[in-house]
Amino acid sequence: MSDIYQDGHRRLQEEFDTRRLAGRLDEEIVHDTITPEDRAVIERADMFFLATVDPRGRANCSYKGGEPGFVRVVDDRTIAFPNYDGNGMYLSMGNLLATTEAGLLFIDFETQRRMRLNGEATIDRRDPLMAEHPEAQFIVRVRAREIFPNCPRYIHKMKLVERSRFVPRAARETPVPAWKKGDWVCDVLPAGDPARDATRPVLDR
Template identity: 55%
Template sequence: MGTDETTGFDYHPGQRALQDRFDTRRIADRINEHLVHQAITEDDQAFIEARDMVFLATVGPDGQPTCSYKGGDPGFIRVVDEHTLAMPCYDGNGMFLSLGNVAAGSPVGLLFIDLENGGRTRVEGTATVDADDPLLGTWPGALMVMRVQVTRVFPNCGRYVHHYALVERSTFVPRPKRVTPVPSWKRADWAVDALPAHDPANDPGDRPVRWR
């Protein structure tokens, strides 16, 4: 996996001005030269596939950025090859802000954090979403699959990552041979009559409900 190919940042004047103000131009160029790469390495793959969450940044056609949290079980984001990531798109609140931006052509930025050990990796690229992706059936409960064509991978300083220990993974992550709980907000008065016809919250049976 991976080569020493690089696709460093072409720093714009605003970035250069701050680098010069704080005398970081040399280290910024050194990071560009030695740490920024375009192919996913074996170390990158091990780090990414051990994570159970990622922060996804996209930009709408109006230029407004948004950032969302995506979670799953460890390995829910897969390295397909040295230039491609794939991840499931689970049921959310139905707004499709991030995935809609991707469908409209937004580039993406992903931030992976190890909250127990402090590591961070950033991935940038272009993305697509597909409800007929051949990997769709390998993630129980996935609505679509997002694939990221990676253009840049680079580590991020982890010194300010607060130390957290895992208490419990979300019970809402779809898992094989298990009924996924219904979030109680979907049964709130303001929401219940606006849900999609196929939403499990419309089932009057006794399904587990928790507030999220």
């Protein structure tokens, strides 16, 4: 069995009489190696949610999107994904540097499936996978501690209409977001920010 449950979990499991159920789920579905089924979910994904925590215990959750396959299974315990240009706050990535704790939630809204992967993350600007991801700032690798599917009953069924036009693609100039052209922010952009390039296309979304 894993050590996924802590005191708070146990208190609620006792209150609602789910400790036996929780124990069985831990025994049967929680694992720490990536199965072929897990790999299919991960490498088909074009988005996931990333939960992190700072040294004070304060949580942050962010959305990460890309082309299908932007999250790579490196080995049976490790996944990797690129970090692209964002708003410069680095809330999630800064938390990973500080605490390494990462929780990823993959959801396929068309098939109504979801999967969790929790583990420890590292960040590397010289990772060999950098060459495979145009405009990546660095690569994040997460070594899995717990992997498990979740009950799909509350997932709303949705279909993809269009992938984001801001996702970097090879041999194509990536547009910049219109908000980075605003008077309130343009004077504090980093020297190498793509928004400083007047020839770049600009899109609202």
